[in-house]
Amino acid sequence: MSLGLKDILARYPGAQTFKFGDNAALSAELLALVRSGRKTATCDALSNYPDGSPDMPKPGRRDIALNWDDTPALVIETVDVSVRRYCDVTEDFALAEGENETLEGWQEDHRRYFQRNGGFDPEMKLVCERFRLVEDLALEG
Template sequence: MPVTLEEAKSRYPEAKTFKFGDNRALCGRLLSLVRLGKKKATCGALRDFKNGTESMPVIGRRDIALDWDGTPALVIETTELSIRRFCDVDTDFALAEGEDETLEGWQAGHRAFFGRNGGWQSDMELVCERFCMIEDFAKPSH
């Protein structure tokens, strides 16, 4: 039986909720990468955090990642946080996002993503977050 958002929030009262990606297919793909242990980082445009569209990650806080339909999917804990320009993202961070095999692939995918979501610039500031998965609500608990 799926965990409800209310149940998830009662387990993690400090948690913020968020969705990976900007569409159902991307959200599902990114959640799968987290579950497989391939995705251990994510980033977002700083402008989205400043305007209140997104909740700023906090090191040590556990947050609830939602499926596209709003069902709790998993819980992550932020382990590292930095703000850097798009053009300064290095291969190590790009590959930790788990979505691409190369920095160039990461750049192309993220240029398209940010282009769809408010605009892309090479010097735009990103909130770069590393995390670990704490709980997967798709797996039965013991």
């Protein structure tokens, strides 16, 4: 029997929970990329993190990525966090997200993502996070 979210939160005190993507198919795809080792970075609009938000990633903190159905999927540890404008995201960071083969592909996919989720501006500030996989909770049980 797999562990529930309460058990996982007890194992990782201070962890925040989050979901990759904005729909079930994208979420499953991104979790698979993390599991494969291809995805070691992620980003979100800075506007989604009000001042003092506990959701803001912090280096060294371990957080729990959820499946779309809110069950725990995996645990990541934040390695680095920076804030940069969308237009300043580097190819190195874009490729570390594991979703695209080029910076241009990343820009197109993320422009569409941000348009679906509150608006897009090439100057918008992003929280850019690099992380490492700590535990794949699908292997539990």
